[in-house]
Every structure is written in C-alpha cells, then in structure tokens.
Amino acid sequence: MYVAPRAPSNEWNLWHQAPVDQLFDRLIEDLVICERVDPDRVYLMGYSAGGDGVYQLAPRMADRFAAASMMAGHPNDARPEGLRNLPFAIHVGGNDGAFDRNKVAAQWGVMLDALAQSDPGAYVHQVEVHAGKGHWMDREDASAVPWMAKYTRNARPQKVVWVQDDVTHPRFYWLAVDEPKQGQRIVAERQGQEINILDAPPALALRILLDDAMLDLDKDVRVTQQGKELFVGRVPRSKAVIERTLQDRYDPKAAFTAEVKVITAAAPVLAPAPTAPTAPAAPVADAPASSPH
Known part of the structure; x- marks a missing residue:
C-alpha cells in the first residue's frame, strides 16, 4: 500500500509544525486498524521538500518506521542521533547544488559513518550521491525501495x-x-x-x-x-x-x-553529543513527503 499525503500547510517551515507529526501518527494508526497494515513494516520516503520532511520526521518519529529514505532534500537543523535504530538512506544528485543539497548529503554521510563507527551495529545507512544528476535523478533513487524493504521495525531496541x-x-x-x-x-x-x-x-x-x-x-x-x-x-x-x-x-x-x-540524578555528568558540520541555510519547501506501506 502506498500513501502520499497532502502537506497540512503551505508554509516553508511546515516540517517544524506539530500537526505534521500528528498527521503521520493518525495515518499510521488508521491504516493499522482499518487496513491491517503491519506496524513493523511502515516506511517513509520523500522527494525535494518531501525529502526535507524525511530529514526532520525520521529522527523524531524513528520508532514508527521500519526504514526511511530521503531524496533530493535538505535537513535544515535536523540531527541524525535519533536514527540509531532506523535504517536511513540518502539519495541526491551530484549536480543538485541548490541550497547545497549535494554537499549537505555528503556531510550527513560523514556524520552517519562516525555514529555507526562509535556504536557498532547501529545507524545502518546508505548514502548515494548520483554522479551527473541534478535535482531529478532519472529514477536512480528508486533503488531505495528494495533497500528499505529488507528491514522491519525493532520496537524494543537494546x-x-x-x-x-x-x-x-x-x-x-x-x-x-x-x-x-x-x-x-x-x-x-x-x-x-x-x-x-x-x-x-x-x-x-x-x-x-x-x-x-x-x-x-x-x-x-x-x-x-x-x-x-x-x-x-x-x-x-x-x-x-x-x-x-x-x-x-x-x-x-x-x-x-x-x-x-x-x-534522574540531580546533576549527572552528561556524555558529549556528537558534533557535526554546520548545514547551509534552510530551503523553501516545494513538495510534500510520502509514507508508503
């Protein structure tokens, strides 16, 4: 089952508004109850501004999905730490320089590599920068679908x-x-x-x-x-x-x-959060994300 929801607002910062998460929560609930969708096999992907949404939604809603794939988007201020238990793919055209999408995707690849190295078995990821392609990747990014399908959600990770x-x-x-x-x-x-x-x-x-x-x-x-x-x-x-x-x-x-x-303890000694390169300025959204099942 494939579901392509309409973005709940037309504002550039729609992925920073609570109704977006509520929309996806409700969609998943309805499909699990009414269509008998397996909640351990729900996947998230989005293209362009929909890719912006995947960067935002996947870390903060990782426990709802089995895997996620971002195509041709920009993370804005998103962080990857919450992706520990969610396989995450990134696809971007090598010539997609608007808002530095190609450079930022490569930066996220470096961050995910570092997180995976420091936490063996976690932060499963795939980063593909498609050489010679622009914002449209001529469907080379379709390889994300069978890649995601290999995974099922782990609702009780260690x-x-x-x-x-x-x-x-x-x-x-x-x-x-x-x-x-x-x-x-x-x-x-x-x-x-x-x-x-x-x-x-x-x-x-x-x-x-x-x-x-x-x-x-x-x-x-x-x-x-x-x-x-x-x-x-x-x-x-x-x-x-x-x-x-x-x-x-x-x-x-x-x-x-x-x-x-x-x-929790009154004054714990906090472990340092991973550092990452500074991302470029936020882009203007131009397409909604989709949540296929």
Missing part, C-alpha cells in the same frame, strides 16, 4: 538515543516523559534485568516501559545511572499500562505491560 526536536514527543520506543522539551537528550540501554541511563537531563521524571519480551518481569529489575541505583525491585504487569500504551498509538506491537518511574 539501546535508545532520544533527542527532542522543535516538535516534541512524549514517547520514543520504550522511554516516555510527561513534560517533553526541545533539546532534551536521553540515552538508555538495557541488558538482561538492568536498564542503564547513560545520559539524561537532571531531575527528569522518566518512565521506562517494559514487557516480558524485554526481560523477566517475575524477577527484580534494576535501573541505574552512572553507578547510582535509581530503582530495584519487581515491576508488576498492569492492565492500565497495557491500555494506555495501546491507546497512545493503537499499535499492538508497541504496547507494553509494565512501567517503572524514576527521577
């Missing part, structure tokens, strides 16, 4: 890197916050019965969503941050958690059965 954009979200994979704020960076990983918070704002109320596919809920669960124990004990299965996480997205494969609430 490690989550969550960086809030100017459009914020209260939940990302198995992490949730009640007061999302732009710029919040949370990094957490799980191993066995332990959840380790590697990076988070100080004194943050954080909810960790769990189920028996992630760990054994009949045994103690331990949550730590930089060696400090934030929680240890049994986490009961809860009908209320099942209902709430299902109502969040109507996604049966992203519903959880238990949660533990912690407050």
